Amino acid sequence: MRPNRSLATIAMLSAGTLVLAACSSKPPKQLPPDPGGAVSTNTSQGTMQQGIVPGSQADFAQQMMGQDTIYFDTDKYNIDAADEMALQAQAAWLARYPNKRATIEGHCDERGTREYNLALGERRANASKNYLASLGIDPARLTTVSYGKERPIALGSDEASWAKNRRAVTVTID
């Protein structure tokens, strides 16, 4: 099979139906659907807009003024003093809107191996979750997800970018 043929196949793909190929020596007529879509990591913080609904993710991002994200040292997942301040601000908002749930996304810089970084991102998200729980937020309201090094926010390959990418971002669920 030629690559351009499969590209064309994919281009024609409409999401949905699964067609089984009768003979596996040929490529499938359609690719099977992927298991679920990716979660957006867009936190759209700091944009002052008209009509922000109190208790919404937009409200959370605006109120946090950057404190929706905490940062970690290389290979570390401990909560430092700056992180505590940020998480206290997050907890206060979450306490004000007790019906709101949140996902904490753990991330790593690019200077590690892929699989380990998935686990490390998970550990960072959990450190954030545990601290919020210690502040009285019901852990059942908090889920964690790790993107490892797959979703950097700073695109450079330098210390400043890596420091921005070693992070846990709290995203409330509207």
Add this chain to the structure above:
Amino acid sequence: MKTIPTILLAALLSGAAIAQDAAPPVAPPAEGQGIDVTVSDDSDWQDLGIAIPAFATNADVATQTSAGSTGQLGLALAQVITGDLKNNGLFKPTGPERLPRPELGQIQAPDYPTWAGRRADMLVQGFVRAESSGQVTVGCYLYDVALNQQLGKAGWTVPPGEWRRAAHKCADMVYARLSGENPFFDSRIAYIAETGPKDHRIKRLAIMDSDGANHRYLTTGQATALTPRYSPDYKSILYLSYYNGQPRIYIYDLESNTQRLLLKASNPLFAPRWSPDGKWVLYSMAIAGNTDIYKMPSAGGAAIKLTTSPGIDIGGSFSPDGSRIVFESDRSGSQQVYVMNADGTKQRRISFFGGRSATPEWSPRGDQIAFTHIAGNLRIAVMDPSGGSLRYLTDAWQDEAPTWAPNGRIIQFFRTARGSGKTGVWQVDLTGRNERKLDTPVDGSDPAWGPLRP
């Protein structure tokens, strides 16, 4: 319909209709027969000049192969064989474009003086014939030009869509006969095809032959796919994919072109691996930030927890006999490589090099463990299973995730470019001298080299 292509060892060739073509190819020749090269030192056999002229045919007729007629197919076969050897830095092959094409009658009676005059040490000749069934039969012969002696022969009858396999098996026969190593060309690679900007890379599961041919995407990229592994029988691929934002382990069935969730868990799952016999699957699961390694029967059943350290225990690669597992853990404070028995007992650290050591993969030969060494840059290195004899194979900004060729002589890995984050699949042999980037349609990462095809 049968899914694994039937490759018939051409005992078929003994039929009367083809009496003039070939004596029946036989079992692999006896050890040590007629070869005066040393296999323990790469440099000796690496210098052999090998002439690979276009394969002859009894009649230039149309075939259903992508190569065209039997005559064109004969040329294409010699080109694939030449490419296999040349691209992997093996021997000094000369391809069919620069050589005269032998007649059919010369295939079993080489014109030795002609080849000696071209300073060829070895000669690979063959023939191709279209069968009435639509299949094609390929015969492959290896001669020592100086000794005027045949060193090996083999033949295969393959479906038209599988003609390249006959070329890879011929290259394998030549390589194995001359080097004393096990074959590896007739194998496939699963990897992650990457496109898009650094902060929104689209990552799709893809497969290709060992030489990059027969490339095919398996997933659309709608969900991020990572870390694939071919099953030992090539019937399925284990891999990681995100589902509702959580990484999960899926099995892609290559026969039905469907995928299924391996196991349901509310916790994130990572790093799926097969046991060498395909009966077990290793995986890693994070519970409240603590990742441990488990194994479960691939047919389903209860999982067994193999590690209990409070740190991150992840990955894992079985020794070829299935008795031990090499894995990585940060229980000491940083990523290091550990070995344990397959039941989780006798865990002990083997990497003491400074820096971090990650992504260990046990060689199919059992004698080496390839891994990623992290000390600033990420480099591919090998050590022996007791942690000795560290040797770096690459020296770039970021190389990671080694995977072994079926014969344990070549390692593939992926290289990430500083800044752009663009990735590519690369390979290097154990000497560290022959390094090259594989030609993939888009960027590539996480290569997983399957075993020799059944």
